[in-house]
Amino acid sequence: MKSFKEKISERVFLLIALSALSALALITVFIFIKGLPIIAKVGVFNFVFGMKWAPSQGDYGIFPMIIGSVSVTLGAAILGIPVALCCSIFLAEFAPTKLSALVRPAIQLLSGIPSVVYGFWGLIFIVPAIRNYLGGPGLSILAGSIILAIMILPTVVSISEVSLLAVPRLYKEGAFALGATHWQTIRSVLMPAAKSGIVAAIILGIGRAIGETMAVIMVLGNAVAIPQSILDPARTLTTNIGIEMGYASGEHQEALFATGIVLLIIIMILNAVAQYTTRRR
Amino acid sequence: MTPQPKIIIRKLNFYYQKKLVIRELNLEILSNEILAVFGPANSGTTTLLRTMNRLCDLIPGAHLEGEILLDGKNIYAPDISVTELRRRVGMVFDVPTPLPMSIFENVAYGPRLSSMKTKAAVVEVVERALRMAVLWDEVKDRLNTPALRLSGGQQQRLCIARVLALEPEVILLDRPCSGLDPVSTVKIEESLQQLKEHFTIVIAPHNVQQAGRVADQVAFMLMGSLIEHGITAEVFENPTDKRTGDYITGRFG
Amino acid sequence: MRVSARISQRIAKIVIWSTAFFVIVLLLAIIIYILLKGVSALNWQFLSEIPRDMGRSGGILSTVVGTLLVTAVAIVVATPLGVGTAFYLTEYTREGRVTRIIRFSAESLAGIPSIVYGLFGFIFFVIYLKLGWSVLSGGLTLAVMILPTIIRTSEEAILTVPSLYREVSFSLGGTKWQTITKAVIPSALPGIAIGIILGIGRCVAETAAVILTAGSALRMPISLFSPTRTMAVHFYILAREGISMERAYGTAALLIILILLINVVANILVNRFVARGR
Numbered sequence: 001m002k003s004f005k006e007k008i009s010e011r012v013f014l015l016i017a018l019s020a021l022s023a024l025a026l027i028t029v030f031i032f033i034k035g036l037p038i039i040a041k042v043g044v045f046n047f048v049f050g051m052k053w054a055p056s057q058g059d060y061g062i063f064p065m066i067i068g069s070v071s072v073t074l075g076a077a078i079l080g081i082p083v084a085l086c087c088s089i090f091l092a093e094f095a096p097t098k099l100s101a102l103v104r105p106a107i108q109l110l111s112g113i114p115s116v117v118y119g120f121w122g123l124i125f126i127v128p129a130i131r132n133y134l135g136g137p138g139l140s141i142l143a144g145s146i147i148l149a150i151m152i153l154p155t156v157v158s159i160s161e162v163s164l165l166a167v168p169r170l171y172k173e174g175a176f177a178l179g180a181t182h183w184q185t186i187r188s189v190l191m192p193a194a195k196s197g198i199v200a201a202i203i204l205g206i207g208r209a210i211g212e213t214m215a216v217i218m219v220l221g222n223a224v225a226i227p228q229s230i231l232d233p234a235r236t237l238t239t240n241i242g243i244e245m246g247y248a249s250g251e252h253q254e255a256l257f258a259t260g261i262v263l264l265i266i267i268m269i270l271n272a273v274a275q276y277t278t279r280r281r
Numbered sequence: 282m283t284p285q286p287k288i289i290i291r292k293l294n295f296y297y298q299k300k301l302v303i304r305e306l307n308l309e310i311l312s313n314e315i316l317a318v319f320g321p322a323n324s325g326t327t328t329l330l331r332t333m334n335r336l337c338d339l340i341p342g343a344h345l346e347g348e349i350l351l352d353g354k355n356i357y358a359p360d361i362s363v364t365e366l367r368r369r370v371g372m373v374f375d376v377p378t379p380l381p382m383s384i385f386e387n388v389a390y391g392p393r394l395s396s397m398k399t400k401a402a403v404v405e406v407v408e409r410a411l412r413m414a415v416l417w418d419e420v421k422d423r424l425n426t427p428a429l430r431l432s433g434g435q436q437q438r439l440c441i442a443r444v445l446a447l448e449p450e451v452i453l454l455d456r457p458c459s460g461l462d463p464v465s466t467v468k469i470e471e472s473l474q475q476l477k478e479h480f481t482i483v484i485a486p487h488n489v490q491q492a493g494r495v496a497d498q499v500a501f502m503l504m505g506s507l508i509e510h511g512i513t514a515e516v517f518e519n520p521t522d523k524r525t526g527d528y529i530t531g532r533f534g
Numbered sequence: 535m536r537v538s539a540r541i542s543q544r545i546a547k548i549v550i551w552s553t554a555f556f557v558i559v560l561l562l563a564i565i566i567y568i569l570l571k572g573v574s575a576l577n578w579q580f581l582s583e584i585p586r587d588m589g590r591s592g593g594i595l596s597t598v599v600g601t602l603l604v605t606a607v608a609i610v611v612a613t614p615l616g617v618g619t620a621f622y623l624t625e626y627t628r629e630g631r632v633t634r635i636i637r638f639s640a641e642s643l644a645g646i647p648s649i650v651y652g653l654f655g656f657i658f659f660v661i662y663l664k665l666g667w668s669v670l671s672g673g674l675t676l677a678v679m680i681l682p683t684i685i686r687t688s689e690e691a692i693l694t695v696p697s698l699y700r701e702v703s704f705s706l707g708g709t710k711w712q713t714i715t716k717a718v719i720p721s722a723l724p725g726i727a728i729g730i731i732l733g734i735g736r737c738v739a740e741t742a743a744v745i746l747t748a749g750s751a752l753r754m755p756i757s758l759f760s761p762t763r764t765m766a767v768h769f770y771i772l773a774r775e776g777i778s779m780e781r782a783y784g785t786a787a788l789l790i791i792l793i794l795l796i797n798v799v800a801n802i803l804v805n806r807f808v809a810r811g812r
Contacts, residue, residue, distance in 0.1 A: 005709075016615055017618065019619060020639045031654060090554035108801075109794060114766045114789055116770040120773045182543060183546035184539060211650075212647070213647065213649040218774060241653065271641070339701070378702050380699060381699075394703075
């Protein structure tokens with residue numbers, strides 16, 4: 001027999017708990033409501049695969065931005081993930097305890113630094129370096145990839161490290177007992193055992209890279225044309241919204257919301273992939 | 282005139298989901314006595330204790346048939362307040378579990394829940410409880426230090442004091458001395474002898490010998506059924522059921 | 535041992551150590567560069583004056599106040615909702631359809647890009663609820679953004695409280711509400727606090743969501759409905775438009791110092807939490 005107060009508090013907690021669900025529902029609903037009309041008007045295929053983005057002329061094709069997002073993210077993944085894995089292996093297997101106790105919070109601190117600071121640093125150092133040594137305007141996909149790679153390091157490192165540390169000691173000891181070197185053990189036993197965690201870390205990092213806006217705005221150059229090489233400037237789905245939202249109105253604004261829809265769908269797909277791969281183990 | 286038993290258990294059947302854990306149990310527990318309920322693992326001794334303070338309610342899928350009468354009233358009647366019941370029937374667990382607070386606050390936890398407001402009243406109750414648990418002399422100078430710093434035996438006596446602070450009528454002890462050294466065990470067993478003057482005590486000992494040392498009456502359970510029940514000396518020396526004798530002498534365990 | 539195994543071991547060790555070294559140096563370089571350049575601008579005048587002339591002169595006071603206000607709104611709204619949700623998931627239900635749906639929602643929220651939060655905040659708080667560009671719009675948007683973090687860390691903290699504590703509390707006659715407030719919350723508090731502090735850090739650092747909802751007005755915000763510019767937004771505008779490099783560095787330095795402090799506090803709490811209860 002529960003008292004009145006108990007019953008009330010349980011109902012209240014349930015209402016509170018539904019807040020996360022309602023927030024997600026609200027976000028989805030409002031973004032879709034605002035963005036769907038323009039997609040319906042232009043046509044899904046024309047919107048997603050249209051090569052021309054010129055709002056003043058009524059052209060709303062986001063394919064250049066999709067290419068921008070994909071190339072920048074791919075670049076960040078190629079540059080950042082191997083480095084991040086090395087660091088996580090370092091922290092889990094090679095670093096003496098005192099050193100890792102210093103390094104780990106330092107990496108955590110870095111994930112808290114505002115993205116605009118990273119972008120600014122990239123603008124000061126990376127962009128001129130590219131311009132001077134590799135050519136092009138400097139503001140480029142390469143610059144974006146480098147900055148994003150740096151920014152996703154903390155995420156990928158910390159989650160991968162946790163996964164590596166979670167591998168039972170017995171696996172490691174078994175390999176050593178069979179005469180394997182440290183590296184052989186890491187390569188053939190630890191990493192496969194930590195695979196699902198590492199994959200989750202990578203997918204999370206990719207998700208962050210796709211979603212990043214401010215740092216990328218500062219180093220990517222924001223040209224609307226389709227980039228031909230990594231030294232060309234470009235726009236991503238996110239920077240498109242970030243730049244134009246300040247002055248867009250009417251149909252133009254709706255098109256930006258429609259870009260938001262595309263972003264949401266991409267993230268949902270990524271999440272689903274992450275869930276699937278981590279659940280299979 | 283025989284006094285009314287403190288607790289009467291009638292035709293108790295207890296289920297976890299579909300699994301029958303206690304079968305057709307009938308038992309009478311007399312006031313101011315120590316009853317030891319013993320048996321091999323998974324006999325249902327712990328579960329039986331938990332039916333008496335309705336802690337079994339916390340487990341999903343647990344339900345029972347039959348009655349448990351405390352002073353003649355069924356504790357499973359719909360109008361019974363469970364929180365009230367648990368203050369009348371206190372429990373000490375097998376693992377000493379001081380809450381992460383000071384010694385004083387641990388003992389004061391129960392009384393404060395039932396809104397004992399005045400500081401003076403709480404202080405008095407805490408001291409009385411700690412004295413009854415034979416812990417007062419050892420901790421009276423450090424009541425505000427964390428309870429986790431006490432030794433295992435002291436922590437368990439703290440748990441007993443915590444229950445005593447509620448001034449219950451019945452005290453249930455579930456393997457209270459498992460994991461404790463012999464010295465602590467002796468201290469606790471001695472305190473039980475003093476406590477039974479004021480309370481009814483039901484203990485599930487972690488070995489048969491403790492039942493023999495401590496209890497006035499014993500009840501032997503096997504696979505959820507009550508096999509035998511009676512005065513300790515009689516059951517141990519002349520068990521009516523062969524299985525009782527076999528278990529006590531260690532022929533199976 | 536085969537020769538190739540020995541060689542690969544040595545190569546691997548060199549590669550890994552040097553990569554780690556490179557990364558650490560790189561990351562330190564970024565922070566130290568900004569701090570060095572910016573610390574010189576951090577004097578009392580800078581902190582106590584409001585920006586003048588679009589930020590070309592003056593200080594950054596209004597942005598500091600704006601950051602504090604927006605963060606405060608976000609924390610005040612997100613903490614009860616997040617901690618409450620965590621309690622509901624752990625204390626009141628078993629794993630079932632409802633908890634799965636709630637958890638799925640929280641995890642999905644966590645992955646949404648901040649610019650999309652900005653879009654949502656704009657269309658919902660600024661336009662639909664007619665709050666306009668304001669501290670309130672910005673704070674509420676950030677609240678939704680940090681909600682998943684607070685739920686996750688609170689849940690972890692609550693789950694580390696031994697279930698025996700709850701049993702003890704119940705056996706002493708406690709109700710569910712009493713058990714939660716007197717036995718579970720005190721134990722879980724440091725872990726919950728960590729989540730809140732990390733949430734504060736995210737609010738301070740966020741730019742994209744805030745610029746679309748709180749606006750970029752340089753005036754000192756006087757109420758929850760005033761538009762305001764946070765430090766991160768101010769830094770972005772100063773740096774990108776090239777208005778004043780000196781003040782940009784100063785703002786960035788202040789931001790980094792704030793975030794450093796927040797992380798230090800969080801780490802102290804983590805150590806206390808880990809050392810104590812286990």
